[in-house]
Amino acid sequence: MSDTPRSDAAVAGDAALSPPPIVRIRNLSKHYVRGDQAVPVLTDITLDIPEGDFLALMGPSGSGKSTLLNLIAGIDKPSGGELTVGGLNIAQLSEAELADWRAANIGFIFQFYNLMPVLTAFENVELPLMLTDLSRSDRRERVELALSLVGLADRMKHYPNELSGGQQQRVAIARAIITDPTLIVADEPTGDLDKKSAADVLALLQQLNREMGKTIIMVTHDPGAVRAARHVTHLEKGELLGTEVVSGE
Amino acid sequence: MNLPLHYIARNLWTRRLTTALTAGGMALVVFVFAAVLMLDAGLRRTLVGTGSEDNAILLRQGVQTEIQSGVSRDQAALIESQPTVARNAKAEPMVSKEIVVLIGAPKKGDNKPQNVVVRGLGEVGIALRPQVKLIEGRWFAPGASEIVVGKGVHAGFEGMDVGGSTRFAGRDWRIVGVFDGGASAFDSEAWGDVEQLGQAFRRIGYSSVIARLAERSDFARLKASVESDVRLKLDVKVEPLFYEEQSKALSQFLSILGIALSLIFSLGAVIGAAITMYAAVSNRIGEIGTLRALGFRRAAILWAFLLESVLLALLGGVAGLAAASFLQLFTVSTMNFTSFSQLSFGFHLTPGIATQAMVFAAVMGVVGGFLPSLRAARMEIVDALRAG
Known part of the structure; x- marks a missing residue:
């Protein structure tokens, strides 16, 4: 990795030169209330994520990286600051608007895949499309394409418990890209996988980023996983330490 | 947008033992409910069928x-x-x-x-x-x-x-x-x-x-x-009306007994359904969080769990009704309070009773499933994902 932390000033300087970032965060804070005490989780985060980036969020447990990811993905609300994704201030959206926004703009990849156990691989991938107006045949076409892309065209009728961890995560990736979202968020996508499967999943994410131009934000503990990303942002105790370019970029 | 029906149905199938036991409880209630209504219908059919519109009956005033x-x-x-x-x-x-x-x-x-x-x-x-x-x-x-x-x-x-x-x-x-x-x-x-x-x-x-x-x-x-x-100094009535009046006391007794029994039993079945659905929600907290994250609204989650509960109850309803339909093979002999004599009549299943029994089952499903479904719908996404 190069030793070039992206300071706030540098971020602001970059912003002046390059097109507007897909994620724009200014002085973002998040605290949880426990009893009558406010427990800070994120403090004064300022960060820009350009379109087409593959950003790894790293930090020790409790550093706030998953919380930051949840805020960007619109499944949690910030306590203060500004957060715009694709030019839209998502903190101002109502709960129902936010649900619709997530359905159209965010692809989720979870550590434990989070597939519906009663649905086949095909049906799991199809699930986000149930929130669209697409016809049955259009949905079928898309799902088949997505599953082919992740190399599981021959496993469409399999239930999650009939698939390996790596295969399940690939189904989850197909589900994440099925609506062609603006942003893919991945929370420890290789955390539950063996080395080989983890490498396959990371290669797939890289392919999505490099070849299809998908913007990916990935939370990880794994330095190996970071190598798949373009940038890595470090967090500690709810504060941003800086962003580095991953070597080889 | 709602979750696909096969997602709801397969969840019931996945935990088939619990589904069967809960539906069995519902079936028992629907059986009692339908049986009493069938008895009442059988009584009415027997007594009303006794008279003819062509005949008038004359009795002392x-x-x-x-x-x-x-x-x-x-x-x-x-x-x-x-x-x-x-x-x-x-x-x-x-x-x-x-x-x-x-x-x-x-x-x-x-x-x-x-x-x-x-x-x-x-x-x-x-x-x-x-x-x-x-x-x-x-x-x-x-x-x-x-x-x-x-x-x-x-x-x-x-x-x-x-x-x-x-x-x-x-x-x-x-x-x-x-x-x-x-x-x-x-x-x-x-x-x-x-x-x-x-x-x-x-x-x-x-x-x-x-x-x-x-x-x-x-x-x-x-x-x-x-x-x-x-x-x-005589009263004149067409026969069917006279016989309908004859059935009134027994019919009323059967209806009240049936409704009272069904309501008491249904309380147990509703609690059973609620426990089952609370368990279903607890086991699927992660799924709920995922579905919400994917963009399904709270209403879709509420609807999915409510529908699951209603489907469970309807399964019980069908089973109870099927069992009750066999009662048509039997004849009951009991005292008609109006004439103080023994009266034989059978159970009679009508489309109306079948509909009432299924509606009754569905209502039990809604009542039993509402609170667990509400709990599922009110979960915060982040909490659900973390707990799941």
């Missing part, structure tokens, strides 16, 4: 049953002379002057005496009930101490077989035939010659008079004519 009633011979003669009364080929009035009494007879099984209606009538009386068919032996002969028993009496009471005899009113009465009342209350009666029964029971007059109307539309004229004649 203010009485509800033939047992309580008295019509003098003079009054009967006046009814026969009414122009609105139909006449047969021999130009005789189609009027049946009948005596209705109760006798005690030992029931099969426990040998305990129960009341049986004995009806005295003549040829015209039989002709006025075309649904009544002789199925064994012959009709009683006029002037003889003979009776013909309905098939309910034949099957339900000791010694009511053709060739045998039974003793009442100081005489032995030979049983010469068995008739099928066409699933009417006549099945629970014994018929004999009106004059013989009158003598045996020392009755000077009759209990009731049944008159065939020349035309159905003549009923109003007959009623007006009877009511305006001071000698005829």
Whole structure:
């Protein structure tokens, strides 16, 4: 990795030169209330994520990286600051608007895949499309394409418990890209996988980023996983330490 | 947008033992609910089917049953002379002057005496009930101490077989035939010659008079004519209305008993469904978080779990209804509070009862599933994902 932390000033300087970032965060804070005490989780985060980036969020447990990811993905609300994704201030959206926004703009990849156990691989991938107006045949076409892309065209009728961890995560990736979202968020996508499967999943994410131009934000503990990303942002105790370019970029 | 139905149905299938047990509880309640309604329907069908729209029944003013009633011979003669009364080929009035009494007879099984209606009538009386068919032996002969028993009496009471005899009113009465009342209350009666029964029971007059109307539309004229004649202090009703009134007390009792039982049982079933659905929600917290993250709204989650609960209840409903439908093979004999006599009737399943039972099941599903579904819908995404 190069030793070039992206300071706030540098971020602001970059912003002046390059097109507007897909994620724009200014002085973002998040605290949880426990009893009558406010427990800070994120403090004064300022960060820009350009379109087409593959950003790894790293930090020790409790550093706030998953919380930051949840805020960007619109499944949690910030306590203060500004957060715009694709030019839209998502903190101002109502709960129902936010649900619709997530359905159209965010692809989720979870550590434990989070597939519906009663649905086949095909049906799991199809699930986000149930929130669209697409016809049955259009949905079928898309799902088949997505599953082919992740190399599981021959496993469409399999239930999650009939698939390996790596295969399940690939189904989850197909589900994440099925609506062609603006942003893919991945929370420890290789955390539950063996080395080989983890490498396959990371290669797939890289392919999505490099070849299809998908913007990916990935939370990880794994330095190996970071190598798949373009940038890595470090967090500690709810504060941003800086962003580095991953070597080889 | 809602979750696909196969997601909901397969979740029920996945935990099939719990589903079967919960649905079984619901089935039991629906069975009781449907059984009582079927019993009520069977009772109504039996009693209402006993009467014909073509016949008018005349009883002493203010009485509800033939047992309580008295019509003098003079009054009967006046009814026969009414122009609105139909006449047969021999130009005789189609009027049946009948005596209705109760006798005690030992029931099969426990040998305990129960009341049986004995009806005295003549040829015209039989002709006025075309649904009544002789199925064994012959009709009683006029002037003889003979009776013909309905098939309910034949099957339900000791010694009511053709060739045998039974003793009442100081005489032995030979049983010469068995008739099928066409699933009417006549099945629970014994018929004999009106004059013989009158003598045996020392009755000077009759209990009731049944008159065939020349035309159905003549009923109003007959009623007006009877009511305006001071000698005829009688009530006139079309037969189906009279028999419907006969069923009222028992029907009401059955309805109240049925609803009370069903409500008490349903409380248990609803609690069972709620426990099952709370467990389903607890086991699927991660799924709920994922679905919400993917963009499914709170309402979709609420709807999915509610539908799952309703589907569970409908499964129980179908099972309960299917079990209840077999009850149609059985006949029940019980005391009709209005006539104080034994009445045989069957369970009768109607489309209306099936609908009511399924609606009842669905309501149990909604009530039992509502709070767990609300809990599922109110979960915060981040908490659900973390807990799952």
